[in-house]
Amino acid sequence: MSSHSKTPADGAPLTTSMVSDLLQTPIQDLTLYRRALTHRSMLRSRNREANESNERLEFLGDALLDLIVGELLYHRFADRNEGFLTRLRAKLVSGKVLAEYARRIDLGDYLLMSKNAAKGEGRDNQSILADAFEAIVGALYLEQGYEAARTFVRDEVLDGIDLLEVAEQEENYKSLLLERMQADGRPQPTYRVIQEEGPSHDKTFTVEALVDDTAYGQGQAGSKKQAEQQAAREALKTINNSS
DSSP, rough: OOOOOGGGGGGGOOHHHHHHHHHHOOOOOOOHHHTBBBHHHHHHSTTTTOOOOOOOHHHHHHHHHHHHHHHHHHHTTTTTTHHHHHHHHHTSHHHHHHHHHHHTTTTGGOBBOOOOHHHHGGGGGGGHHHHHHHHHHHHEEEEEEEHHHHEEEHHHHHHHOOOHHHHHHHOHHHHHHHHHHHTTTOOOOOEEEEEEEEEEEEEEEEEEEEETTEEEEEESSSSSHHHHHHHHHHHHHHHHHHH
């Protein structure tokens, strides 16, 4: 947990020492990290204090997290198959969990955002925090290389986590999607079977998750319930990526 006495949220300017303290490693290119911490609301602010948000770095960090966590799990669980590894990685890099990593290091205090976004509890918004965490990983990679990004992810994501316990937790993606829609003030999602294949004893169902009659995700499984869970998971990804 960061313990810096003054943060940008207090009105202080972002400095190299602040970011070094936040990431627990010396940094040189403050401009790169400033971009990683810049929410897109700053682009719309009257002062035009930024000309680029963290969205491109978020894209890079998202890919890096998949690679780094995948690599670490591959070595840690040498006796497990790809299905186990894929499910565990998905849980460890979900938006909800990434936001928790961000809260652990007080990342929200360092975000550069408009006053309106900050007033709207933007510094604790799950999607904003997750995006910023990904952007920071992307910035670390660009400035210091893969090993620095890998060390940060290992220390801030995997250290102290009982990975087997996480792997055994069953995520109810339908409940998570419903909660997200309620939080956004949108209608509750519905599910529609669009295809059934195979004999009666071995059917495969393809299901769409819809909000306002728009399909946001699709799932396929041997039961309707499992297919709905997969569709809800894909819908959450789509909604998080577009927010």
